[in-house]
Amino acid sequence: MTDLYHFYIARKSEFGKTCEALKKSIQKIAWARTGVALFSFYIIYLAFSNTNYWYALLPVIILFVFLVSRHGKIQARYDLYRNLEKINQLELGVLDNSYSAFNEGESFVNPHHEYSYDLDLFGKGSLFQFLNRCGTAIGERKLAQDLLMAQPTKDSIAKRQHAVRELAQDVEFRQWFWAQGHLLHDSTLDNEGLFNWLKESDLLLGKTIYKVLLVLFPIVSLVLIGFTVYDYWTYFPVLLLFGTLQMAIISFKSKVITRTEQALSQHKVLFDKYAQLMNKIAEAKFTASYLLEIQKEARDASIRIKKFSRLVNAFEARKNGIASMFGNSLYLYDFQCLYRLEKWRSLNKLMVKGWLDKIAEVEALNSLSTFHFNNPDNFFPVIHDDLSIQSEDMGHPLIASKGRVNNSFKIGPENIMLITGANMAGKSTFLRTAGVNLILALSGSSVCARYFACPLIALHTSMRATDSLVDHQSYFYAELSRLKGIMEQVRSNKPMLVLLDEILRGTNSRDKQVGSIGLLKQFVAFDVLVMLASHDVVLGELEKKFPKAIRNYCFESEIENEALRFDYKLHQGVAHKANASFLMQQMGILPQDHV
Structure with missing residues (x-):
């Protein structure tokens, strides 16, 4: 027990020092951003007297954008390391039998369950609260499920035991997963919105007319652009008329498209956060067979989620008025993006729940592994x-x-x-x-x-x-x-x-x-x-x-x-x-x- 105290104190101190260093970097960048912003205003002031100063404004803007990006990355690291410092402080409390800071799982209390209410599995001072090292809502649900329902076979229990043994020794992985998971701030409502979108009917996919239009119209636009270059005055009016037709077609579905784009932007944020956990699983050096099974699916899921993010990023380009006007008038840009996203949904909708289940399973295993790490005299049954x-x-x-x-x-x-x-x-x-x-x-x-x-x-x-x-x-x-x-x-x-x-x-x-x-x-x-x-x-x-x-x-x-x-x-x-x-x-x- 003394060794565990020293272990957690040392880690807490290490992450605390890193946080202080990152905090100083954030402050320096904040001052630098302020200075660059003031300097840009000064250049603009000078440019009204000498237009050559406008050329000097571009590198200043680029520098400001770089500083903003840099600030965001360091802030994310600071938030992560602050959580890592926090988890080690909480583990010190657990060693003193104080674990009230962890979620108690009150929502899982059920007086009618076969045994959970009698055995105090959930609620204040419960077994769930004692074990819980889940950073996400889906992880907590999986841990609760594990306590409410035994594994189906002896083989599945043996596989989990091996996984728990391995993860118990990988403190870096377990604590990173908890710290990063707590930055997600996921909720049941968020996940319900995602799954509702996955169940929605397709607007374009599977409908022959849209499939033809999405191929034919860009070709026609390209041909008309070529003719316009050859004979501007003859073909530009035709190109303009054809572009107006495409904009009119888009306008009939504009409300649905805008609503879908807004929803997808929210789902992308959630997906991107889950993707970070997927990437961590994919990059880990596992040896236990059960963890390798999870890792294999995590790697595939990571690739597919990245593609989803790219598609949504492209779809969000429609927020730029000029890009939207040219894109929709030349090749039905909104429809092209939506069609690809619906195709992604068609290929992956049955797998998304499985991806999130893998994250949840790792979190539940992390909880059991931390329990074993903190109690090394425990026995695997x-x-x-x-x-x-x-x-x-x-x-x-x-x-x-x-x-x-x-x-x-x-x-x-x-x-x-x-x-x-x-x-x-x-x-x-x-x-x-x-x-x-x-x-x-x-x-x-x-x-x-x-x-x-x-x-x-x-x-x-x-x-x-x-x-x-x-x-x-x-x-x-x-x-x-x-x-x-x-x-x-x-x-x-x-x-x-x-x-x-x-x-x-x-x-x-x-x-x-x-x-x-x-x-x-x-x-x-x-x-x-x-x-x-x-x-x-x-x-x-x-x-x-x-x-x-x-x-x-x-x-x-x-x-x-x-x-x-x-x-x-x-x-x-x-x-x-x-x-x-x-x-x-x-x-x-x-x-x-x-x-």
């Missing part, structure tokens, strides 16, 4: 085919290592792990720890454990049911609905892990006990892994009845010198101690002499 999960020294990644208590466990072939214990002893945290590490394992990430092995398995939880005034649901009915959904999945014989915490809290103790026993008996009959945490030690008797299916574990507490002490360690057997009355006495809810 073994994905097997057995219906069992085993872990050694497993901890919750959101709990700082210095205060974290790790536990080892194995579930399978006994498929039910019944965990009893007193309040605050660690039952719920253990369930969440198992769930979170399983999610990480099936996303291709390393996990917070010395060893972890699991199958490709679904995950369902019932730990935090909520009532709803809008849906007219009580807390108890909401929990029953949750359990009903879980049982439907269990009966489908789908391999899965079920995490249950203090189920049936909305009824009396006897009813809760009967319901819990009945539910556990159903789980015994299916090939499903179940971890159930409960205060009810009577449930522990089920191990005797189903010794091949149920194993008892517990978390205990001790009262020493009128103080409650927890070791947060998982033990075999049924819990023997309770602490509710003691806690109520300590808090003044019950009198000290209460029995």
Whole structure:
């Protein structure tokens, strides 16, 4: 950990010094621009007395344009290095378990998801916020998707693990990607506009009459220009009339063309920004097979996006009135540009989403890689085919290592792990720890454990049911609905892990006990892994009845010198101690002499 502190401090200092040097360069150029501008005004003043001074104005204007361009490039570098300085400062905070500066993914919170709400995957202080090193909106969506849905095959998990290992060592690439991504300021709305344009019907492409006109009219114009050069007075009126005809044809579509050009200009800005990330992927020195697959597509996408930018740049030339007049009157310039852009769209529209998905995938992998880099003792899980999960020294990644208590466990072939214990002893945290590490394992990430092995398995939880005034649901009915959904999945014989915490809290103790026993008996009959945490030690008797299916574990507490002490360690057997009355006495809810 000390080495990581020194590492991030050194990088922050390095980028800070670069920013200061660039800032000085920007200030110098700003003063130079001001001086050149004032000098140009002075030349103009002199030119009114001596016209020869007008010739001196051209190099001054060229110098001013150069300084403006130079200023823009240095400003872009400054913004990038400022972000690089910022990310290293943020990583220093993460080492101190402070990560609130990263986006918390509030928009992904879904109380009805199979497990995300119970396991605090999104929101303030969530796993998503802890992992998130995405610089773009599309990257954050991909990272959220990875947490909400396991990878489809063992092979895809293995490929991602190799990619995460490699990217974890490439800090320069990861941090550049984050820093550059944050300069995009992309949004879901921007991307929707782009995809809406890709879905639009073609105005010119595929229509024979426009295809003929776009070839025929330029040829006719060229012939008329030749004749005009040969006999100006005879053919110039014909050329002028033909040019007027072309302008009239363009005018019928001028509103649509102008609206399209404005939209394409916005899409080009977005595309150009994404292209910078594509270029970085294309230029990287990857060795992992999955990263090489992404790189291959990124290289092709980079070429195609550059062509799109060139086409839009040419289309934007219509903003110049003189160029537009000559271009449209001689060879239907607006139509020529629009036709080529529609052709580009026809060839590439089905691939654009895939290009952006590759950027998003790299960002998600960067997030998982940074997690592994910051936690070098993490373990890359073994994905097997057995219906069992085993872990050694497993901890919750959101709990700082210095205060974290790790536990080892194995579930399978006994498929039910019944965990009893007193309040605050660690039952719920253990369930969440198992769930979170399983999610990480099936996303291709390393996990917070010395060893972890699991199958490709679904995950369902019932730990935090909520009532709803809008849906007219009580807390108890909401929990029953949750359990009903879980049982439907269990009966489908789908391999899965079920995490249950203090189920049936909305009824009396006897009813809760009967319901819990009945539910556990159903789980015994299916090939499903179940971890159930409960205060009810009577449930522990089920191990005797189903010794091949149920194993008892517990978390205990001790009262020493009128103080409650927890070791947060998982033990075999049924819990023997309770602490509710003691806690109520300590808090003044019950009198000290209460029995």
